[in-house]
Amino acid sequence: MKEKLNPILKWLLVIFVIRHVINIPQQLIKVNSGLYDNDICYVTIGSSIIMIAILINILRIKRDALSFFFVFQYINAIVIGDMDRGDYFMPVIVATLFSCIMVALLFLKKDGVSGWELFYPPQK
Numbered sequence: 001m002k003e004k005l006n007p008i009l010k011w012l013l014v015i016f017v018i019r020h021v022i023n024i025p026q027q028l029i030k031v032n033s034g035l036y037d038n039d040i041c042y043v044t045i046g047s048s049i050i051m052i053a054i055l056i057n058i059l060r061i062k063r064d065a066l067s068f069f070f071v072f073q074y075i076n077a078i079v080i081g082d083m084d085r086g087d088y089f090m091p092v093i094v095a096t097l098f099s100c101i102m103v104a105l106l107f108l109k110k111d112g113v114s115g116w117e118l119f120y121p122p123q124k
Helices: 008-034 040-061 063-083 089-105 115-119
Strands: none
Touching: 008 040, 008 089, 040 063, 063 089
8 A cells, every 4th residue: 555645745735736727827817918027927837837747746756756846946936036137035035935844744744654755765
């Protein structure tokens, strides 16, 4: 029987997937309104699609997805900072905060097994 994620972590990941799914039509509405910068909207849509794929694969307990989650946080921060005329400070702080939250959530256990042990099983 395959181990499962802690229910709190699982439901938070599901909520984050839903949040990113909802964000896509919101960005498309912004594009159609003509009031917003289309480049930023399209980057946000792309970012949401990538994050949905990452989060779904984390729910499926794919080690590469977890690694890419942390990497993508900082890639996204650099892209946002670049689009915001070189202001990287706040996007990097937010990326670090999201990464720290994920790290903390992975310490939650279900049946004595933490999320970290699911993604990186101990060597025998």
